[in-house]
Amino acid sequence: MTRYRAAPAATLRIVLLDVLTLVYHRASGITHVVDSPVPEMIEVLGGVPLTLDETLAALAAVHDLIDPDRNALAARLDELVAAGLVEAV
Amino acid sequence: MRHSTQLRIGPVGFRVGSDWRAPVALLDDLYRDYPPPQDDIPDFNVRLFAARFWRRWLRPSVQIGGDFVIPDAAPLPLAQGLLAAEMAMNLQMALGQRRYLLLHASAVERDGKALLMTGESGAGKSTLAALLMTRGWRLLGDEFVLLDPAAGMVHGFPRLISLKNEAIGVIEREAKGGRWGPLLEGTPKGAIRHLVPDVRSIAAMEQPATPALVLFPSFGFEGAEREVFPSECFVRLTQASTNYVTLGEAGFDALTGLVRGLPARAIDYPDTKTAIATVERLWGELA
Numbered sequence: 001m002t003r004y005r006a007a008p009a010a011t012l013r014i015v016l017l018d019v020l021t022l023v024y025h026r027a028s029g030i031t032h033v034v035d036s037p038v039p040e041m042i043e044v045l046g047g048v049p050l051t052l053d054e055t056l057a058a059l060a061a062v063h064d065l066i067d068p069d070r071n072a073l074a075a076r077l078d079e080l081v082a083a084g085l086v087e088a089v
Numbered sequence: 090m091r092h093s094t095q096l097r098i099g100p101v102g103f104r105v106g107s108d109w110r111a112p113v114a115l116l117d118d119l120y121r122d123y124p125p126p127q128d129d130i131p132d133f134n135v136r137l138f139a140a141r142f143w144r145r146w147l148r149p150s151v152q153i154g155g156d157f158v159i160p161d162a163a164p165l166p167l168a169q170g171l172l173a174a175e176m177a178m179n180l181q182m183a184l185g186q187r188r189y190l191l192l193h194a195s196a197v198e199r200d201g202k203a204l205l206m207t208g209e210s211g212a213g214k215s216t217l218a219a220l221l222m223t224r225g226w227r228l229l230g231d232e233f234v235l236l237d238p239a240a241g242m243v244h245g246f247p248r249l250i251s252l253k254n255e256a257i258g259v260i261e262r263e264a265k266g267g268r269w270g271p272l273l274e275g276t277p278k279g280a281i282r283h284l285v286p287d288v289r290s291i292a293a294m295e296q297p298a299t300p301a302l303v304l305f306p307s308f309g310f311e312g313a314e315r316e317v318f319p320s321e322c323f324v325r326l327t328q329a330s331t332n333y334v335t336l337g338e339a340g341f342d343a344l345t346g347l348v349r350g351l352p353a354r355a356i357d358y359p360d361t362k363t364a365i366a367t368v369e370r371l372w373g374e375l376a
Contacts, residue, residue, distance in 0.1 A: 013338065013341060017318070017319040017323060017345075017349065018318045019318070019320065022320075022341075022345060024338060024341040026338065029334070029338075031341055033320065033323070
């Protein structure tokens with residue numbers, strides 16, 4: 001089963017501005033302008049690698065998820081993997 | 090090259106070489122109060138040359154060259170040689186500047202604090218900067234603002250102020266005693282005339298300023314204003330920067346440092362009188 005973890009913290013510069021957050025990815029030199037739940041996802045995936053369900057549970061534990069949607073989370077994770085901000089292991 | 094001159098604008102030194110005397114003579118006259126490059130070593134070289142040798146004399150046309158070039162730059166007639174020189178210097182900055190984060194913006198200074206104005210071509214950046222200069226502000230530049238990634242200060246780049254079409258008449262009425270270049274008609278951007286920044290702006294051009302307010306002006310609309318949040322300001326300024334990507338993490342640090350805590354407003358204005366009143370009011374409230 002696929003597990004996910006955030007790119008190593010040393011490769012990311014994360015700056016919360018207002019409603020949006022900036023993530024500078026040192027490995028690619030690309031600046032990502034992201035909204036919730038991306039910063040929260042990077043945060044919960046900063047430790048041991050988690051499965052999709054574990055990621056959803058971890059997000060629900062620390063944030064009020066209005067509409068927990070497994071498929072939407074999977075799509076967001078795939079985008080983050082493609083961007084290099086999250087690794088699939 | 091046959092003719093050449095050297096000059097420094099803000100912290101940036103240029104050497105301009107030319108196949109013809111006229112553009113260099115004009116630069117020497119209009120930039121006569123500017124210092125030479127630091128230690129006489131220019132940062133950038135600019136070349137104005139004839140693409141074919143007979144083009145020096147027969148319908149002479151000026152090709153732009155230098156340390157950094159774009160392959161498809163169209164030549165300009167010799168009568169627009171000054172414009173070619175200015176474009177070529179801008180091109181070196183846009184493509185080659187690495188020491189500063191380059192923002193396509195105009196800026197003026199008062200009490201050591203800088204007002205930055207950025208927007209699309211035609212938004213009125215140059216016009217507003219020139220008008221504010223005539224009202225006692227120090228001109229930092231009408232085209233580029235140089236943000237020092239280490240200190241967060243903005244350095245001026247007070248080249249000749251490039252005024253286009255209707256703006257020429259507006260500023261001719263306001264800048265009494267101003268020194269002007271020739272009226273260049275039929276350029277790719279219509280009529281252009283260059284105004285020399287006032288003596289004070291040139292004399293103080295090495296003094297950086299602390300960014301205090303960013304405005305995103307739009308000309309031609311009913312007067313309106315709205316707050317621009319740091320994230321939108323960040324995105325718009327990355328779009329206004331020619332070297333944000335090139336500078337990498339230093340650019341990220343410089344720009345996030347700039348937008349955090351810096352007030353920003355988008356202002357629409359129907360005429361320059363309204364714009365100046367809005368700028369002065371916002372400066373009083375925010376900067």
